[in-house]
Amino acid sequence: MEPVVVLILFAVFLGAVSQRVSGMGFGLVSGPFLVLLLDPFSGVVLINICGIVASGTVFVRTWREAEWGSFWKLSLGTVIGTVPGALLAAALPAPPLQILIGVLIIVSLISSMIIGRIGKTMPANFGTKFTTGFLSGTMSAAAGTGGPAVSAYAVLTKWEQRSFAATLQPFLVVGTTSAIIFKAVFDHSAWPQLTAPTWIGIAAVLVAGLVSGDWLSQKIESSTARIAVIVLALGGGTATLVKGLAHLN
Template identity: 30%
Template sequence: MTDGVHLLALAGVLFGAVAQSATGMGFSLLAAPALVLYLGPQQGVATTVVLATLSSALPFLRDGRHARPREVLRLLVPTLLCTPLIALALRGVDTRWLAPAAGAGVVVGVCVLASGVRWKWLRRPQGAVAAGAASALLNVVGGVGGPPIGLYAAHADWEPAVTRGNLHSFFIVQNCATALAVGIALPGPSELVALALGTACGMLLAPRVPTKTLRTAVLAVSLLGGIGLVGGAV
């Protein structure tokens, strides 16, 4: 059973890295549920945020020049302010509730992203604050801070290269801050190999696979992963 869950975790890391390098998001959505199931809530989240940081590092070298610092900062400020406060508030929380909470966050976030819902207020300053704060909460609880930021990006109408550049910039900083808040867990060699292979494949596939197609697959697998995390943790 443990070997099977470990293989599932490695698959999540592999395909998460493919999605992250090709689209700018998706690593935590795919990898976090399986890593939390394999390593437990605290260790799984800590490992996820370290791997998530690494998953954006190499793609950032390719897409970082397209990032818009002002728009990235608009999201980062509330995220960085909320992350340590949320981590402190949750420090005494029974960890048995963290896994299903993370799974529920994934399911809700994926459903919102997939529905195509558009809210005008997300284009306003309070929309960036809400997205950044919600991302901080989900990242601390389950290492899955992507859905609120993805929803914001969908409303921003950024060009594909700008989207990837902004998302990689945001997630590198956010995941570093989250790692400092929840603790740093070094991934094993097998996780690092899966990450490297996935990143290389994603960067090769990025110009060839339509982003919409890959994003649809990411959302579908993420939904199943979130449901499995809730069911496996309760």
């Protein structure tokens, strides 16, 4: 097995573990590494594909706690938001897109941490939900990371954690599915060109990562898991940014 394939499988495994433990870590953790290992176009599509499976699997266990009224308002925004995100990804050359992905990951993570400390609140109405969904959809299509925008919204509206985490899973499925569709429409070459054994391996490590994450979620504190996700995501985002800058003419 080629070293790059091993690294792709390991990145997918880590993302699946973090998705099960933290509820939204797949794109943040595996995303920047898959972009580095593949390219910023097919890498984001692979993130979206795996993200659908990861979120869908978690949702099977949490659907009873989902807040469906919020889900539909957020989802309307995210479907519309994936259109400019996909257009942007299709229009940019690889190095600028890598820079954009790295910056989006770093800024979204730092913003989420700052928002969590300032103690501000905002109303949970249609406008804020639609706008949050729109931003999440744009980031999902452009960078494969739609979770931080919704996480910030949850903090600002003081959304109860269990209900938020349950609602987030079908929302991410809608956003990532929409991102794949529009990226395929605007860039026909975006689909990852991987061999059949590699796809089978990805499916296997996805399952293994989700099972491992389920076990790990019972052994560690959620705060510890969030710190690990942030550290990994910041490292990957920085590496993606540096690679983009290094190849920028």
